[in-house]
Amino acid sequence: MWKFIAKRLGSALAVLFAASLLLYVLVINSGDPLKDLRESNADNREYLMAQRVEYMNLDAPWYGRYWDWLTGASKCLIGQCDLGRNINGVEVSGLLANAASSTLRLVVLATVIAAVLGIAIGVLTAIRQYSGLDYIVTFLTFLFFSLPVFWAAVLLKEYLAISYNDWLADPQISVGTSIAIGIVVGLVLQMFLGGSLKRRGITFFASAVFVPLVLQYSLWLNFYRYPQMGPAIIIVLTALLALSATAMSVGLKEKRVLYPALITVVLVLAMYYATFYMLLEPNGWILFFGLVLAVVIPAAIGRFMGGRLRKAAMSVSIITGVAGAALTIIDHLFRAWPRFLDVKGRPIATIGSSTANLEGGFWDHFLDNGTQLLMPTILLAVISLASYSRYTRSSMLEVQRQDYIRTARSKGLSERTVIFRHAFRNAMIPIATIAAFDFAGLIGGAVITERVFGWKGMGEMFATGLDHVDPAPVMAFFLVTGTAAILFNLLADIVYALLDPRIRV
Template identity: 45%
Template sequence: MLRFLTRRVLAGLAILLVASFLYYLMINAVIDPLEDLRFNTDPDTPQKIAQRISDLRLDESVFVRYLSWLGNFVTGDMGISWPTGQTVTSMLQGAIIATIQLLTMSTILAIFLGVAVGVVSALRQYSSFDYLITFVSFLLFSLPSFWVAVLLKQWGAIGYNDFLRDPVISTAVLIGIGIVAGLVWTLAIGGDVRRRVIVFASGFAATFGVFLYLQLSGWWLTPRIDLGMLVLIGAATALAVTAISTGLRNRRSLGAAFTSVGVGLLFFVLLNYGGGWGALTPSMTWGMLILLGVVSAAIGVGVGYAWGGPDRGQSARTAAIVSVLMAVYIAVDRMMQAWPAYSDALSGRPIATTGNRTPNLGGNFWITALDTYTHLILPTLVLLLVSFASYTRYSRASMLETMNQDYIRTARAKGLNERTVIMRHAFRNTLIPLATIVPVDIITLLGGALITERIFGRPGMGSMFLTGLDMNDINPVMAYLMIVAALAIVANIVADLVYTVLDPRIRVNA
């Protein structure tokens, strides 16, 4: 392992060195730092040109300037942006945070939803659901991101903010939403006529009931996950996670999952009705919130092992996942409680169309966190829709190939149930091709975020890159390109390591 990492890191450094030289030559050829002065008619323009040539060392050879830049870069000095006088390092600090926030949410959601839908589509090959997902995937993949961004600005922000003035959905629309949801679930699950009718009726009733409850309770203006709603969501989570993780026939695993739900409900009551959040809020930070998530996972593991049995590990895994999700629900509920105050501070128009935060917005941790996520909603959706289409197609193709392998037929011949065949044998091998695609795609999103960040006015890496090009400033552009190149190399190394986790037959030193 150490030899492999050493060899790959050294090769990566060599690639970075060559790439940096080519980058510097190409950027130097396309930018003109004197562009704004060439047609200036001020009397002191020649002096300004001479001064800028001296400051930027434009009278020296490009090779000499590259070597000087490389020496500074190796020591951690990425130079200064000459139009603003700001160091590139300080510019990167805010830009990287803004980009990571955007890519983290969009990538996690795209992978989870895309892989799940792609696997279901493969299992329902040539069904109406499969054809529908194929059509939607190709449609989303072909849509230009800037056009989707404009539509989301109009209907996802301006339209929703207008809706909040009088948040009433007509009965006809509610029925239409229920019918669409029932049809989607029917196509996804399939079965005989009786099963399809039951699934459609259940999907329609559940969707119609949820939206009707949201409307009658005034949820759109005062959103919350109250105790009753958390009980239903927690029970559904326990059933779903257990069904996927071990199967509902594993009673110990199912019991551990519901025990984790009970522990989560206990903490919910203590935090909301025992004054817990009031004591934690003044000192709450993102680090503390992550720590609480780790503690919840540890509690779930303990619950799983407490249930005992020969498969304690499976029960612990299931209970830990349920416990973490319950913690997420509780944190989201606390953040939702800040919604009325946040909406009032923004004159009843809380969904933002530009920027990454509201200027001069006061409030506690939950207000600022809510502000961050309202600014992330639209750009996240843009990147999510494009990535979702890709992951759906990749996972579908990989699952179809895996399901036709001999070892799948052998597993079925041994009498294993279909859930075990799919989750333990097929799904893990389906992820192997995705191990190459996902790390590299994350780096590719940095390039795709150029357009998204510019449209939504987010001060991220893409905006810094485009601003550097517009202002003929080489240092920020080089910093962006070098970071992207380094991350691309790291992504390929990570992909090789993930191979060994998914497939024990693969050795990194082979």
């Protein structure tokens, strides 16, 4: 394995060198970096041109400039990156750090959402192959995948930002609209939940009645401007999730898994009251350590009480603990929402990654960053959803045709056990490699998405560098994205071999 890794890294360095040389030559020959100054009528034009020549080292031959960049970039191996200065004399290392953090904040969330939803949809459509749900989901995923990014972004700005902000000033939902929403929700739920015709009818009728009542009741509470949750709803939702996770993994009859999950639910309630005043005005470290505890403590309980099913008990308990912690955070966000509306009257912004000079506390800035992330995250997630769902569907269908799946069914195992403990785990092997490649590609930033939403990330830095014939930002972009692509390619091969013992490198 180590010999394989060394060979791959050696070949990767050669590829990076050749690609960087080609890209540098293409960029510097794509235009004139002094064009705007040559056409300027400013009195200090000559001084500005001389200053830019100094910044970009334009008086040196191209191979000398490339060598300077290469030697500076190689210092990144010892943590002393020198990526030169851009056309305005700003250090590119600082620009790269800001752009990379902005892009990672965007693409990590979008990738996680797309992967989780895409895999879930793929499994569901594989189980119900050639059903109405399968055809509709296939149509919708490819429709979203084919949407022009700029056009979809404009629609999101119009309806999710501008129209929603106008509606939020005086939230109103008519009875007719509530009934229509209930009917649509009922149709979707009965399609996803499936079952007999009687079960589908009950699901549809219950949703068509319950949803309009909830919508009208939320208007009466003025929920959209003054949302509220409270410990009772947190515990009910956490308990339902614990029961669902237990039922999907091993079944509710397995008390060694169910009891640790229910104990975790009780701990969520205890921690809610214990940390209430601490979370009124927290910081990032408090939330981080809270997340660690939400994983470590349930895992310890599941390991101690799980017995022979300790792995399943740990997994279900961790899911329950993390979900309870997330609902607790949402409860505090609900409490901070009215104050945030006073600070920022129109919460969903259409441009930028944060609001400059925003007043308020921790939760106000948290909500501001979250609302700024909302639209580009939805756009990237919807576009990536098709890939994960279709790959998962095809992988699940291939696995379900294997002999060991037929053997598992012939032994009398429940369909839940066959799907989630045999088919699903093996179907995830190729998905692991796809996720690695997808994340590596998204690190480079979504150029169109970032431009439409005014997001100062990697894609915007790359596009700006090309527009101004400025090789330093473009090469910094290449350094990050090229290295990420190669490393994630290597990581995908290693993970694939670890997941599938039949593979030998």
